[in-house]
Each structure stands twice: as C-alpha cells, then as structure tokens.
C-alpha cells in the first residue's frame with residue numbers, strides 16, 4: 001500500500017476511535033483511481049478543529065477558521081479539514097462564510113469538479129455521490145452542480161479546469177466549457193499568485209498545448225495578466241513545457257512584453273531566468289561559443305536548447321549545434337565566473353599604490369577576457385605580470 005495512505009489510515013482509525021468519521025478526499029482519491037503518483041493525501045472529517053487538536057499530539061493550526069489543521073504522522077503532514085459548506089462568494093474567489101457540517105455529502109458538493117468530489121474510507125471503499133468515477137472513466141472534467149453557478153462563485157475554478165485538462169489529458173464537457181467562457185472575465189478578480197500557481201501546473205502537465213487551445217477558445221487569456229497582451233497566434237504556436245519558457249518565447253517575439261512581466265509577480269530568480277533565456281535566444285547566432293558557455297548557466301543553456309528543438313520557427317541556422325557546443329565547452333572553461341580570477345582589487349590597489357575605483361573593474365574585466373580566451377593562465381603571479389605589462393597607471397586614469 002502507498003505509504004501516504006498507510007500513514008493517513010492511522011489518522012482515520014484514531015478519528016473513528018473517538019467517534020468521528022474520517023475519509024480520504026479530493027485529488028488523492030482521483031489520482032489513486034487513475035493510478036497516478038500520489039503526492040499528498042487530504043482528509044475530511046466531522047470532527048471540529050478543536051477536536052482534531054485534542055485527539056492528535058502533533059498538530060499545526062494553518063487555518064482553523066476554515067476548518068483545516070495539519071496532523072503530523074512521523075513528520076509527514078496531512079491536512080485534516082472539517083466537513084464544510086460554503087456560501088455567498090461576493091468577491092468571486094473566497095466564500096464569505098464557511099459553515100461546518102456533519103454531512104459528508106454537503107462537503108463533497110462544495111468541491112469544484114466531480115472527479116475531485118469523491119471520498120474514500122480506510123478500507124478504500126469509495127463514496128461517490130456525484131459520479132466522479134464515471135467522469136474519470138470517460139475522461140471528462142465537469143463541475144459538481146450547475147457550471148455557471150459554480151464558476152460564478154469562484155473564478156479560480158475556471159483556470160483549474162484548464163490546468164486539469166493538461167495534467168490529466170481530460171476534455172472539459174460542453175456545459176462546463178460554455179460556463180468557462182461566460183465567466184472568463186471574472187478571472188481578473190483572482191489574485192495573480194493563485195493564477196500563476198495554476199499556470200505553472202498547467203505547463204508542467206502532460207498536454208499544455210491542448211490546455212492552451214482551451215484557454216484561447218474560452219477567452220481565458222484575455223483576462224490573465226501578461227497573457228492578455230500576447231498575440232494569440234504566437235501563444236498557440238509555441239510548444240513549451242514550462243511557464244518560464246512560454247513567457248521567454250513571447251518576450252523574444254514581442255520585446256515590448258518585457259515591460260508587462262512584472263504583472264505576474266514572479267520571484268526575482270524566475271524573472272532573471274526568463275530574461276536570460278530571452279538574451280540567449282538573441283545572442284545564440286552572434287556570440288562566440290566560448291562566451292555563450294561563460295555567460296549563461298547550464299540550466300538556461302539546456303532549457304533554451306530544448307525550446308529550440310521543440311519549436312521549428314526558432315531553428316534558424318545552426319542554433320541547436322551552437323548551444324550543444326556551448327554546453328559541452330562549459331566544464332572546460334578556465335574560469336566559470338569572475339570570482340574565480342586569482343587576483344583581487346586589494347592586490348591591484350597595492351600594486352599601483354592607488355585608491356579603489358572604477359579602474360579596478362576595468363582591469364579585472366580585461367584579465368577576465370584574457371583568461372577566458374586562453375591567452376593568460378589563471379595564476380596570481382602571471383596575472384600580475386600581465387597587468388604590469390599591459391596597464392599604464394597615470395594619476396587615476398588607465
């Protein structure tokens with residue numbers, strides 16, 4: 001038995017020993033029946049958060065008002081949530097009131113799609129009042145209840161439908177698809193971080209290209225930051241498996257989109273990676289292989305190479321072979337970044353008996369170029385000798 005289910009079962013047993021119901025619920029039940037990898041197991045129960053904290057020794061309160069407590073079993077966290085119903089979604093995202101209930105069916109009824117609205121007890125018997133198994137067998141994504149109403153309550157569900165269509169390679173049923181189109185506009189009320197988290201999963205899924213067609217058909221891209229500025233034909237044409245690559249490709253094709261990138265509130269590390277890919281695409285034809293190898297890290301070289309391979313419109317000339325050569329050259333470079341140069345500013349200041357200043361950077365860059373070109377060994381004495389021979393220092397100018 002899967003280790004997560006085995007450990008989760010101890011929680012279900014303890015709940016039962018205290019007179020409460022407890023079930024596995026949501027994505028883990030869906031994935032179990034599809035034979036997919038299970039990454040996390042959620043539990044739903046009629047025990048109130050206070051009861052959960054009383055019954056289990058190791059708990060973390062991560063959202064008691066919404067009914068969720070983490071229970072740790074041998075350091076593995078399980079989200080244990082009290083059965084609840086939700087009502088009145090005035091901001092198109094979070095319910096105004098969360099009401100706890102004793103009834104499993106109403107807890108399942110508030111969930112987004114029928115495939116996500118199944119529960120399973122400790123004996124792996126399934127509770128499936130909304131025909132989630134049938135949806136899984138038919139590979140369809142369909143909302144629990146009336147689609148227009150459900151997307152009207154929470155617009156994030158619209159994007160979740162697109163994300164699941166990529167991850168599971170399921171089709172969205174016609175009614176659900178019509179409702180996606182009808183409420184697409186409400187995506188603008190969804191916090192950008194939430195939308196981006198769904199997009200990241202969508203692109204990592206099995207079939208992002210199919211999900212992109214769905215996003216265009218249902219007009220989702222018109223109401224998402226950055227993507228609302230992208231040319232639809234360019235969006236549909238690219239073949240990528242990460243959000244970063246999509247953004248890089250769009251910026252490469254339409255440079256002014258760079259000004260819109262901040263709207264996605266990505267971390268600096270991710271933004272840097274995207275812009276590095278854009279720069280590499282711009283430089284791959286003109287820069288020397290040695291400089292491509294030195295200026296870009298392995299990850300960016302590899303991602304860009306894969307992107308070029310998958311997108312025929314990018315394969316100008318011998319870009320792929322140039323990138324392969326750069327990747328092969330990388331471990332052979334005499335230095336991999338400026339900090340590895342065996343000379344520092346203080347040594348230079350002593351050598352020329354001068355104050356620090358911009359001149360130090362100028363000399364170090366010249367040294368860096370020589371070492372990289374293989375014309376100077378990265379040896380302290382040899383570098384000093386070279387500097388003495390090549391640099392004339394006069395009253396602060398070189």
Ligand code: ATP
Nearest residue numbers: 025026027028042110111112113116117154156157
């Ligand atoms: P995964 O964890 O693989 O991304 P999941 O289905 O487990 O997929 P989660 O975001 O972890 O998705 O949510 C767990 C469960 O909570 C879902 O299966 C669904 O039953 C319910 N759920 C999550 N988000 C919503 C929502 N916006 N509206 C209604 N129900 C939701």
Ligand code: MG
Nearest residue numbers: 026027028040
């Ligand atoms: Mg989950």
